[in-house]
Amino acid sequence: MLPQLTRASAPLTERVTALDEHGQAVEVSIPAERALTVYVDKRELVTLMTLGAHPEWLVLGYLRNQRLVASADELASITVDWDSGAAAVRTRQGIADLAARTRQRTVTTGCGPGSVFGDLMAELDDIRLGAGRLGQDQLYGLLNAIRLQESTYKSAGSVHGCALFERERMLIFVEDVGRHNAIDTIAGWMWLEHSGAPGGLRGDDKVFYTTGRLTSEMVIKAAQMGVPIVVSRSGITQMGLQVARQLGLCAVGRAVNRRFLCFSAPERLGLSGAADAGG
Amino acid sequence: MLPQLTRASAPLTERVTALDEHGQAVEVSIPAERALTVYVDKRELVTLMTLGAHPEWLVLGYLRNQRLVASADELASITVDWDSGAAAVRTRQGIADLAARTRQRTVTTGCGPGSVFGDLMAELDDIRLGAGRLGQDQLYGLLNAIRLQESTYKSAGSVHGCALFERERMLIFVEDVGRHNAIDTIAGWMWLEHSGAPGGLRGDDKVFYTTGRLTSEMVIKAAQMGVPIVVSRSGITQMGLQVARQLGLCAVGRAVNRRFLCFSAPERLGLSGAADAGG
Numbered sequence: 001m002l003p004q005l006t007r008a009s010a011p012l013t014e015r016v017t018a019l020d021e022h023g024q025a026v027e028v029s030i031p032a033e034r035a036l037t038v039y040v041d042k043r044e045l046v047t048l049m050t051l052g053a054h055p056e057w058l059v060l061g062y063l064r065n066q067r068l069v070a071s072a073d074e075l076a077s078i079t080v081d082w083d084s085g086a087a088a089v090r091t092r093q094g095i096a097d098l099a100a101r102t103r104q105r106t107v108t109t110g111c112g113p114g115s116v117f118g119d120l121m122a123e124l125d126d127i128r129l130g131a132g133r134l135g136q137d138q139l140y141g142l143l144n145a146i147r148l149q150e151s152t153y154k155s156a157g158s159v160h161g162c163a164l165f166e167r168e169r170m171l172i173f174v175e176d177v178g179r180h181n182a183i184d185t186i187a188g189w190m191w192l193e194h195s196g197a198p199g200g201l202r203g204d205d206k207v208f209y210t211t212g213r214l215t216s217e218m219v220i221k222a223a224q225m226g227v228p229i230v231v232s233r234s235g236i237t238q239m240g241l242q243v244a245r246q247l248g249l250c251a252v253g254r255a256v257n258r259r260f261l262c263f264s265a266p267e268r269l270g271l272s273g274a275a276d277a278g279g
Numbered sequence: 280m281l282p283q284l285t286r287a288s289a290p291l292t293e294r295v296t297a298l299d300e301h302g303q304a305v306e307v308s309i310p311a312e313r314a315l316t317v318y319v320d321k322r323e324l325v326t327l328m329t330l331g332a333h334p335e336w337l338v339l340g341y342l343r344n345q346r347l348v349a350s351a352d353e354l355a356s357i358t359v360d361w362d363s364g365a366a367a368v369r370t371r372q373g374i375a376d377l378a379a380r381t382r383q384r385t386v387t388t389g390c391g392p393g394s395v396f397g398d399l400m401a402e403l404d405d406i407r408l409g410a411g412r413l414g415q416d417q418l419y420g421l422l423n424a425i426r427l428q429e430s431t432y433k434s435a436g437s438v439h440g441c442a443l444f445e446r447e448r449m450l451i452f453v454e455d456v457g458r459h460n461a462i463d464t465i466a467g468w469m470w471l472e473h474s475g476a477p478g479g480l481r482g483d484d485k486v487f488y489t490t491g492r493l494t495s496e497m498v499i500k501a502a503q504m505g506v507p508i509v510v511s512r513s514g515i516t517q518m519g520l521q522v523a524r525q526l527g528l529c530a531v532g533r534a535v536n537r538r539f540l541c542f543s544a545p546e547r548l549g550l551s552g553a554a555d556a557g558g
Contacts, residue, residue, distance in 0.1 A: 014517050030517055031517065136300070263309075271302045
């Protein structure tokens, strides 16, 4: 049974006046940044700084990616109220040992939740990715869809975008002031789709796109969602690549228009020279 | 008395082979990303994901910006060992109530430590910024210095840079895979400079530059260091601007070459129309 979710909304951008280099007043849009404090069964868990586009999915995905809940069914409701900046999560059975499981803190290179990182690295061995592939033309179609996507970034900048694709078809596009909020929001959405199936929407035939860098934590989070191919407009870090290679996850960076660099598992793109790229 | 610091170093970039869109193998540099677990008097505090350029300054600045230590003198030594990925911090007197003070967690839009955020917002009222100003020509000199700076970003991308300036003179330039690691590293360095003076190097005549967005936490951290002017190549978020206005901190965004947008306190730049920009 799905949790009951509010649909709290709030403006994503604000028009402000700045002065340019000539001292002239110019009107510009800037992205919202809101503090959303998450309470699980009335216990304060964390405060997320978010653009606020999909706060309920964000909270659900955060709880998922922190592995505090194993399925959306465990939650009775998520109630977001922007006036108080609070997200009240009610579970059906409670979360065992919540305090202990949220104690370990890791600060990552990613924007956002990091406490999960240490555990994740330890659990990489348990992750088995499906045989997902993406044709080069499909990759170009994906990049074109991103190019055409209307976004807060275009109007206000200073936000990260991410999207989930089925081949070149965009299923969902999410922006947030933090990259990890954006991917957590997609994780939450995936749980609500096909939530009958354990784990919700399957990831093995999906492709994850992000405007942000492919750090270790971004790669791990995509893998956690079962998505075997990640595409980024930006580059990749050493540990991000190490994790991608370990998982056989195809990491594509510097992907803009018809250019890209495939850092790992090029066989998923049907590129030659797999060995060269350590895939 | 200054803490004893190791000077642990490690390669900042790695050459890897990727495949381009033609399936051709190309050699590219990618930035390192290392897990550094901080132990304070043998108690595990946090794991920072870092490029690893100045791990001792990073740890010192992290402890400063988390307000776990009030002065560098409180620390006897910081010993970083990359083989074990550990930073051992020895204090002279211990840190009172360390557990409680590190319990509250906040995940921010910033890359990196967020737990401090909630407290910080509450303490904004205590921050008094000096009368620092920056002439427009000095701002252009600053931006030119950044343009000329050799960097890991230029060779490998995917890192954030920040720098501390005294007018147009660059005092220190730091890069890291996380923006907040970079500013924390500068905070640590400031403490070691003029460490005789309480708070170390004074910030009121300094300018902080970052390639990253001016989120609330970035603005607050600059203010914590007493720096009244922040300059970014990127934009600003709503809460970042709100905090900057509240503090009378001059926030300059979209600053590249001879163009910029001043979002707050334009009087510090000698620009007209201060009121227009809510300064």
